Amino acid sequence: MIVYAEQIRGYGPAAPVPVLQWEPEFGALLALYRERSPRRVLEVGTYHGGTLYHWLTNARDGTTVVSLDRYSEGIDNRGMYRGWCPDGVSVVALEGDSHDETVAAQVAAYGPFDWVWIDAGHYYPEVKRDWELYGSMCAPGGIVCFHDILPASVEHPEIEVERLWRELQASGYRTEEIIADPAVSWGGIGIVHV
Numbered sequence: 001m002i003v004y005a006e007q008i009r010g011y012g013p014a015a016p017v018p019v020l021q022w023e024p025e026f027g028a029l030l031a032l033y034r035e036r037s038p039r040r041v042l043e044v045g046t047y048h049g050g051t052l053y054h055w056l057t058n059a060r061d062g063t064t065v066v067s068l069d070r071y072s073e074g075i076d077n078r079g080m081y082r083g084w085c086p087d088g089v090s091v092v093a094l095e096g097d098s099h100d101e102t103v104a105a106q107v108a109a110y111g112p113f114d115w116v117w118i119d120a121g122h123y124y125p126e127v128k129r130d131w132e133l134y135g136s137m138c139a140p141g142g143i144v145c146f147h148d149i150l151p152a153s154v155e156h157p158e159i160e161v162e163r164l165w166r167e168l169q170a171s172g173y174r175t176e177e178i179i180a181d182p183a184v185s186w187g188g189i190g191i192v193h194v
């Protein structure tokens, strides 16, 4: 099991629950989110709900945000999610293993999505499977974002997202990176234009 050393600390931007993001990176991504104003949003990997909070509070009227998590880390803030929805915004909180095809079918019922955020399992086979299952639910013109594209570090050897990230870049997708500090042991956001 991965131990989330940050689980008692929030980073930013400010939210009522911890946000496991570097504030400058996630702030830049949120600016893009507001600009694109997606109507169908998918988050794979919610944990405390810090990033979900920002998808919801920055969404425009008519948006549906689907959150998927297996809730296996002893944190479950699902009771708070509805209270974060502005008028006209709805949230669907699904529980299950993202690699379970029955769960993926439940998610697909709300797609296609124009904004997909993948931040669940960080080992290469885990994130690769999430990309295969949920990247394919992204509508043409939409984007898929990955957290933790920085190379694995001594502190976080379990973060292997970079390997998939390099593969996606090499395969010809238009991509963007948001990296506040390449020297830190985790972080970095990668955006794939589908």
Ligand SMILES: C[S@@+](CC[C@H](N)C(=O)[O-])C[C@H]1O[C@@H](n2cnc3c(N)ncnc32)[C@H](O)[C@@H]1O
Pocket (backbone or CB within 6 Å): 018, 019, 020, 021, 044, 045, 046, 047, 048, 049, 050, 051, 052, 068, 069, 070, 071, 072, 073, 096, 097, 098, 099, 119, 120, 121
């Ligand atoms: C890094 S945390 C998400 C952090 C959150 N996005 C944030 O930035 O505040 C990853 C979450 O994904 C969940 N997770 C990991 N693998 C999963 C899987 N295969 N299916 C569903 N949830 C998973 C973990 O239990 C954890 O709650």
